[in-house]
Amino acid sequence: MSDAAQPTAAEVRAAAEAVKTALDRHLAAVERRTGEDDPAVYEAFNELAAAAEVYDELLYDRYDEVTPFEIPGAEDSLPPYEGPEEPNALSVLIRRDYAVAEPQRLLAQAQRVEAADEENGGAGISGTVHGALGILFGEFEADEIASRHKEFGLEEGDSTLWVLAADEPADAGEWLEAPFDQADPQRVVCRFDVSAVFDELEDGDEDLEDDIEDGIEDVIEDDDLEPLDADR
Structure with missing residues (x-):
């Protein structure tokens, strides 16, 4: 990138202020949460993710520096739940990977x-x-x-479990030919993921905390900001 195309220091500062504002809005939405799948929290999360991404890019372009956290984008998370409020049936989808060790x-x-x-x-x-x-x-x-x-003789890999809500139980044999084709993410009540990636991130936290400023440390360690993962 040429010097002429680089963002100004003021633009980087404005992006940092936008992250602070988004943090406050996200916390406020969490404090006012009306349920586990409150759309206001989901919206605030996405706004925070977008603001953090813009700041990260501008910071790198201007100063060749990166932030010590990353918020998953909307494509990495489930969409808002749009299934029945009182499901009459459910499907449990499980994937477990193994290596033949x-x-x-x-x-x-x-x-x-x-x-x-x-x-x-x-x-x-x-x-x-x-x-x-x-x-x-x-x-x-x-x-x-x-x-x-x-x-x-097997070695565990990643695994995930999805619980999907349904309006009515499926008829016998209805989905056997394509058992996973109807896994609608908007009907996922909850999901549980297991991956060695999570362990690696946790192991790296201590090293990261030794090298970053106290203010950033507080952000990473705040329980209310759980989506902020230190993986850089």
Whole structure:
């Protein structure tokens, strides 16, 4: 970027003031929250995210400096809930990722199951990884595999659980051909995510706090400003 195209110091200062104003509005919206999915809080969050992004960009363009926090944009969060206020049914969608860390352990566990099954004994389908996975996931509930994954030679990756509200229970067999096509984000009542990324961010917080000014430290550590993640 040329010097002529750089933002002025006044523009950077104005952007910083806009962030402060957005922070105050967000806190006020949180204090007046009328429910878990209050649209005023969602709107204030997005305004704060937009103001922080503008300030971050101007600060970098003018001073080649960055902020120590990042607010996820609207594309990284769920839209406002627009499902029924009193759901008559719900769907629970779960995704868990695993890496096959120890194939031999996986095969050995599948062979034990196969050997104990008189009908499948000697079929030999446990001799391949995909065959072993089919045996184990057919024998054990998904939650049991999650709790015993190391025994099966698996390594946990990211996981997420979405609870979606519905007007009425689905008819039997209605969605089996495409079970995840109707996962409408606007009907998500709540979601729970597990990722190693979160652990890495927490581990980096102490190092970050040693290097930043006290005023910024207070912003990062304020419980009311939980969306501000120190990942830079």
